[in-house]
Amino acid sequence: xxxxxxxxxxxxxxxxxxxxxxxxxxxxxxxxxxxxxxxxxxxxxxxxxxxxxxxxxxxxxxxxxxxxxxxxxxxxxxxxxxxxxxxxxxxxxxxxxxxxxxxxxxxxxxxxxxxxxxxxxxxxxxxxxxxxxxxxxxxxxxxxxxxxxxxxxxxxxxxxxxxxxxxxxxxxxxxxxxxxxxxxxxxxxxxxxxxxxxxxxxxxxxxxxxxxxxxxxxxxxxxxxxxxxxxxxxxxxxxxxxxxxxxxxxxxxxxxxxxxxxxxxxxxxxxxxxxxxxxxxxxxxxxxxxxxxxxxxxxxxxxxxxxxxxxxxxxx
Amino acid sequence: xxxxxxxxxxxxxxxxxxxxxxxxxxxxxxxxxxxxxxxxxxxxxxxxxxxxxxxxxxxxxxxxxxxxxxxxxxxxxxxxxxxxxxxxxxxxxxxxxxxxxxxxxxxxxxxxxxxxxxxxxxxxxxxxxxxxxxxxxxxxxxxxxxxxxxxxxxxxxxxxxxxxxxxxxxxxxxxxxxxxxxxxxxxxxxxxxxxxxxxxxxxxxxxxxxxxxxxxxxxxxxxxxxxxxxxxxxxxxxxxxxxxxxxxxxxxxxxxxxxxxxxxxxxxxxxxxxxxxxxxxxxxxxxxxxxxxxxxxxxxxxxxxxxxxxxxxxxxxxxxxxxxxxxxxxxxxxxxxxxxxxxxxxxxxxxxxxxxxxxxxxxxxxxxxxxxxxxxxxxxxxxxxxxxxxxxxxxxxxxxxxxxxxxxxxxxxxxxxxxxxxxxxxxxxxxxxxxxxx
Numbered sequence: 012x013x014x015x016x017x018x019x020x021x022x023x024x025x026x027x028x029x030x031x032x033x034x035x036x037x038x039x040x041x042x043x044x045x046x047x048x049x050x051x052x053x054x055x056x057x058x059x060x061x062x063x064x065x066x067x068x069x070x071x072x073x074x075x076x077x078x079x080x081x082x083x084x085x086x087x088x089x090x091x092x093x094x095x096x097x098x099x100x101x102x103x104x105x106x107x108x109x110x111x112x113x114x115x116x117x118x119x120x121x122x123x124x125x126x127x128x129x130x131x132x133x134x135x136x137x138x139x140x141x142x143x144x145x146x147x148x149x150x151x152x153x154x155x156x157x158x159x160x161x162x163x164x165x166x167x168x169x170x171x172x173x174x175x176x177x178x179x180x181x182x183x184x185x186x187x188x189x190x191x192x193x194x195x196x197x198x199x200x201x202x203x204x205x206x207x208x209x210x211x212x213x214x215x216x217x218x219x220x221x222x223x224x225x226x227x228x229x230x231x232x233x234x235x236x237x238x239x240x241x242x243x244x245x246x247x248x249x250x251x252x253x254x255x256x257x258x259x260x261x262x263x264x265x266x267x268x269x270x271x272x273x274x275x276x277x278x279x280x281x282x283x284x285x286x287x288x289x290x291x292x293x294x295x296x297x298x299x300x301x302x303x304x305x306x307x308x309x310x311x312x313x314x315x316x317x318x319x320x321x322x323x324x325x326x327x
Numbered sequence: 328x329x330x331x332x333x334x335x336x337x338x339x340x341x342x343x344x345x346x347x348x349x350x351x352x353x354x355x356x357x358x359x360x361x362x363x364x365x366x367x368x369x370x371x372x373x374x375x376x377x378x379x380x381x382x383x384x385x386x387x388x389x390x391x392x393x394x395x396x397x398x399x400x401x402x403x404x405x406x407x408x409x410x411x412x413x414x415x416x417x418x419x420x421x422x423x424x425x426x427x428x429x430x431x432x433x434x435x436x437x438x439x440x441x442x443x444x445x446x447x448x449x450x451x452x453x454x455x456x457x458x459x460x461x462x463x464x465x466x467x468x469x470x471x472x473x474x475x476x477x478x479x480x481x482x483x484x485x486x487x488x489x490x491x492x493x494x495x496x497x498x499x500x501x502x503x504x505x506x507x508x509x510x511x512x513x514x515x516x517x518x519x520x521x522x523x524x525x526x527x528x529x530x531x532x533x534x535x536x537x538x539x540x541x542x543x544x545x546x547x548x549x550x551x552x553x554x555x556x557x558x559x560x561x562x563x564x565x566x567x568x569x570x571x572x573x574x575x576x577x578x579x580x581x582x583x584x585x586x587x588x589x590x591x592x593x594x595x596x597x598x599x600x601x602x603x604x605x606x607x608x609x610x611x612x613x614x615x616x617x618x619x620x621x622x623x624x625x626x627x628x629x630x631x632x633x634x635x636x637x638x639x640x641x642x643x644x645x646x647x648x649x650x651x652x653x654x655x656x657x658x659x660x661x662x663x664x665x666x667x668x669x670x671x672x673x674x675x676x677x678x679x680x681x682x683x684x685x686x687x688x689x690x691x692x693x694x695x696x697x698x699x700x701x702x703x704x705x706x707x708x709x710x711x712x713x714x715x716x717x718x719x720x721x722x723x724x725x726x727x728x729x730x731x732x733x734x735x736x737x738x739x740x741x742x743x744x745x746x747x748x749x750x751x752x753x754x755x756x757x758x759x760x761x762x763x764x765x
Contacts, residue, residue: 071724072420072421072423072424072441072442074442074444086762090758091755092755092759155587156584156592156595157582157583157584157585157587157588157592157596158582158584158592158595158596158599158601159595159599174583175583175584177583177584177587178584178587179532179584179586179587180532180583180584180585180586180587180588180744181586181744182744182746185587265532265587266413266532266533266589267533268532268533268586268587268740269531269532269586269587269740269744269746270586270737270740270741270744270746270747271737272746281417282731282732283732285416285417285420285421286416286417286420286731286732287728287731287732287763288420288441288442288724288727288728288731289728290424
């Protein structure tokens with residue numbers, strides 16, 4: 012009987028390739044990812060690829076370019092204005108990011124305490140971030156006006172200076188002025204995000220530290236800072252990326268002037284590509300930003316991957 | 328014609344409605360009595376026009392009145408979009424690149440020459456207008472036609488004179504009856520104005536209108552030029568060096584901060600009395616008449632001094648209007664420009680603009696706006712006197728790029744502010760120019 016039963020049992024047909032594709036878990040996973048992948052390709056990879064392609068052509072506005080290899084890059088390599096914009100971008104990003112981090116962290120710690128009107132104060136801190144960039148940039152433009160600056164006016168009224176400060180007419184003054192505006196605008200993002208991070212630190216750790224007799228600095232150094240490191244990595248990556256690619260503030264306040272002293276790579280790219288009509292060269296400047304941005308992302312990526320580093324311990 | 332505009336027309340009067348019905352019955356587009364156009368608009372045409380944001384409210388009001396009249400007379404709606412002066416070019420460039428956007432753009436200088444192949448040939452319209460109200464002033468022909476051809480790609484519908492604006496009392500106090508006629512004396516005046524605390528101020532920031540106007544005057548007045556008539560870069564010359572050294576010295580007598588000035592700073596500084604002399608179109612004067620009559624009474628306009636080259640080297644803004652090839656209604660667009668130039672519209676517009684606009688066609692130079700107030704007479708000649716972008720070179724896309732990149736302006740600013748030596752500033756300009764003119 013047993014043999015007969017075995018003899019009559021139908022052997023299930025080998026599943027077709029199509030049904031395997033439909034039911035195999037690995038394949039299903041791929042299917043479900045497809046829409047997202049298509050979305051990413053269409054809106055991220057394609058424009059990026061197009062930008063890189065454009066940077067290797069001599070495309071002008073209204074006219075398709077022909078492939079010229081690295082000609083745009085070799086030209087930029089010898090272009091002092093391009094290198095000036097690289098220097099400006101690095102200075103702008105480095106100085107603004109350091110200040111945004113320091114002030115943002117300080118504010119976050121302050122706001123984490125129990126203060127009267129806590130919710131209100133937190134909302135106030137967010138204000139610079141909420142105001143549209145162009146609006147705040149125009150406000151700064153007025154504050155830095157060579158003739159009508161309220162800062163110069165106040166200092167003159169106080170008898171501290173006799174002539175107006177040349178905020179935007181002098182290369183270095185202009186650089187510090189736009190960096191200040193960027194810090195003002197960027198601090199809330201850092202502060203509020205770090206504040207969110209601070210809220211996740213268990214109070215019991217502080218209680219234990221207090222019992223052990225730790226002072227405030229020791230508590231910050233050995234509890235707050237290590238617990239906050241992962242979120243610092245994320246926040247500062249974003250902050251650096253935003254700062255490095257900034258355009259609006261500069262364009263509204265100085266348009267890259269005086270004498271290109273505040274041109275960032277993004278503004279120079281726009282000027283060359285859209286105003287000057289040299290799409291290829293503008294794209295090359297944008298493409299030249301990619302290595303810097305990749306470096307920032309990699310730093311954060313590997314940082315986030317390293318659990319020990321996240322927890323504030325030394326690497327093995 | 329859109330339903331909306333049909334309704335408006337019907338509301339206009341029984342007679343007009345009758346005409347409409349008759350026209351529709353006849354199976355053709357409605358014939359509108361007042362719409363006498365050489366260039367017959369397409370049926371159902373509707374236009375979008377991008378223009379720069381007005382500097383003088385009355386000018387814009389008059390322009391919108393013309394748009395309204397055009398709608399009333401010819402039944403074609405023109406949707407007017409405004410952008411700030413500096414944003415017209417990028418918008419137009421993008422439109423040209425993606426073949427989509429406004430049917431017409433009203434921009435600056437040689438903007439049409441950035442993308443000549445994207446524009447409708449308007450030679451027939453230009454010839455027609457010249458025959459009726461012309462001839463065109465020489466610079467209009469150069470700005471209107473595609474480099475090296477006689478094909479018109481835009482219509483320079485007006486100019487904006489950029490002259491010396493000065494406070495009469497300050498100049499007299501400095502010992503001059505009026506702004507001097509030579510660059511050497513002009514330096515003396517600048518020096519005296521600075522000493523008496525009422526300095527000169529001219530924009531050295533990326534100021535498209537005012538900045539480009541005065542630095543090109545300075546360069547050309549010493550015989551310097553970015554390129555020669557064959558478009559070969561000749562900026563690195565003793566003449567240029569003399570011009571740069573002149574500007575460097577002049578900068579020393581200017582109000583502080585001019586290196587940061589854009590097109591609006593000098594208006595504010597002049598109105599507040601911070602500077603007693605600047606270069607501008609006639610927009611400060613009407614503003615002063617309205618808000619500060621004492622300044623209006625004490626100010627006047629003057630032509631630019633002549634440099635060692637011995638002839639005037641003025642650079643005024645040209646305002647070309649262009650029609651994109653992707654437009655579905657090129658004839659309606661031509662019809663609109665034709666309509667704009669009809670005396671009933673154009674004369675009214677010139678009057679409203681109080682000399683802010685200078686006509687490119689000879690007939691309109693007789694408009695009384697230039698003679699009713701003698702302080703505005705100087706602006707009548709702006710179109711006739713101006714040299715073109717690129718000077719003796721072509722006015723094509725290369726000249727447009729050089730202007731957009733502020734090559735000449737940055738050369739002067741680099742040297743004047745001490746950011747670079749005179750020779751280095753010129754060398755950098757030469758290098759950038761060679762890239763564009765290769």
